[in-house]
Amino acid sequence: MSGLRTTRELLRRDRVFDFMAPALSRDMVLDTTHGPILYLEDVSVSFDGFKALNALNLYIDTGELRCIIGPNGAGKTTMMDVITGRTRPDTGTVHFGQRIDLLRLDEPAIAEIGIGRKFQKPTVFEQHTVFENLELAMRGSKGVWHTLRARLTGAQRDRIDEVLASIGLTGEHGRPAGLLSHGQKQWLEIGMLLMQDPKLLLVDEPVAGMTAGETERTAELLTSLAGGHSVVVVEHDMAFVRSIARKVTVLHEGSVLAEGDMDTVQNDPRVVEVYLGGE
Numbered sequence: 001m002s003g004l005r006t007t008r009e010l011l012r013r014d015r016v017f018d019f020m021a022p023a024l025s026r027d028m029v030l031d032t033t034h035g036p037i038l039y040l041e042d043v044s045v046s047f048d049g050f051k052a053l054n055a056l057n058l059y060i061d062t063g064e065l066r067c068i069i070g071p072n073g074a075g076k077t078t079m080m081d082v083i084t085g086r087t088r089p090d091t092g093t094v095h096f097g098q099r100i101d102l103l104r105l106d107e108p109a110i111a112e113i114g115i116g117r118k119f120q121k122p123t124v125f126e127q128h129t130v131f132e133n134l135e136l137a138m139r140g141s142k143g144v145w146h147t148l149r150a151r152l153t154g155a156q157r158d159r160i161d162e163v164l165a166s167i168g169l170t171g172e173h174g175r176p177a178g179l180l181s182h183g184q185k186q187w188l189e190i191g192m193l194l195m196q197d198p199k200l201l202l203v204d205e206p207v208a209g210m211t212a213g214e215t216e217r218t219a220e221l222l223t224s225l226a227g228g229h230s231v232v233v234v235e236h237d238m239a240f241v242r243s244i245a246r247k248v249t250v251l252h253e254g255s256v257l258a259e260g261d262m263d264t265v266q267n268d269p270r271v272v273e274v275y276l277g278g279e
C-alpha cells in the first residue's frame with residue numbers, strides 16, 4: 001500500500017523531486033548582494049496613447065527610506081501599481097533584488113514575497129480591536145472567525161506586542177479600531193503590513209489629513225522602519241518630506257527629473273519650475 005502510494009507520488013506530473021526543489025526555487029530568493037532591493041529599468045506605461053511612465057529608471061537600495069515627489073499626474077501612483085503587479089508595463093523590466101522578476105508574478109504573489117503597500121485611505125477592521133487587527137493581518141486569509149478562535153503561540157503574541165510598540169499603540173490594543181483617530185488608524189494599517197514582515201514597504205501619502213502631532217510621529221515611525229526595511233514614500237507634504245528625507249526622487253511626466261538630497265532637488269531649477277515654484 002505504502003509502496004503503491006510512493007510510486008504514485010513519484011509519477012505525479014507536478015511532482016518536484018526534493019533534490020531539484022532548491023534549484024527550482026532559487027529564482028525566488030531575494031538577492032540584494034549588489035545593493036538595490038528594487039530595480040525598475042526602462043519602464044513605460046501608456047493609457048490610450050498617453051505615457052504615464054516614460055522609460056522610467058529607478059533603483060531603491062536595501063534599507064533606504066526614499067521619498068518620491070512630483071506634480072499631479074507625474075506617474076507616482078502608476079509606478080506603485082507597476083511594482084505591486086496592478087498594472088503591467090508596456091516595456092521595461094522590474095526586479096525585486098537581482099533575481100526576482102516581478103513581471104512574472106501577480107498581485108498576491110508579489111505581496112507574498114515581501115512587498116507591502118499602504119494605500120492612502122486606511123482600511124482596518126473597524127469592529128475589531130487593535131490587537132485583533134494585527135492578529136488577523138498575521139494569519140492572512142484564513143477567515144476572521146477561524147483566526148480569532150485559534151490560540152496564539154507565545155512567539156506570535158510577542159510579535160504583536162513588538163509591532164504594537166513600534167506603531168505606538170500599545171495602550172490602545174483593546175480598543176475597537178473604529179474608535180481610533182485618523183492618524184492612529186494609519187499607524188495600525190502600517191502595523192498590519194509589518195505583521196507580514198515585508199522587505200519593501202510602499203507608502204502612499206501617509207500624512208494626508210493628519211494633525212501636526214500625528215505627522216511628527218509618522219515621521220518617527222517611518223524613519224525607525226528604514227534599515228530593517230526598505231521604505232518608499234510618495235508624499236506631497238514638503239515639510240514632512242524634508243523631515244524624513246535622505247534621498248528624494250522627483251518624477252515628472254513619467255520619468256525621473258531629479259534625484260538627490262532634499263537641498264539638491266529643492267534648488268534644482270527644473271524642479272522649481274515644474275513642481276516647487278508655487279510652494
Ligand SMILES: Nc1ncnc2c1ncn2[C@@H]1O[C@H](COP(=O)(O)OP(=O)(O)OP(=O)(O)O)[C@@H](O)[C@H]1O
Nearest residue numbers: 047048051052070071072073074075076077078079
Ligand atoms: N487607469 C488609467 N487610465 C487612464 N489614464 C490613467 C490611468 N491611471 C493613470 N492615468 C493617467 O496617468 C497619469 C499619471 O497618473 P498617476 O496617478 O500615476 O500620477 P500621480 O503622480 O500619482 O498623480 P497624483 O499626485 O495626482 O496622485 C495621469 O495623467 C493620469 O490621468
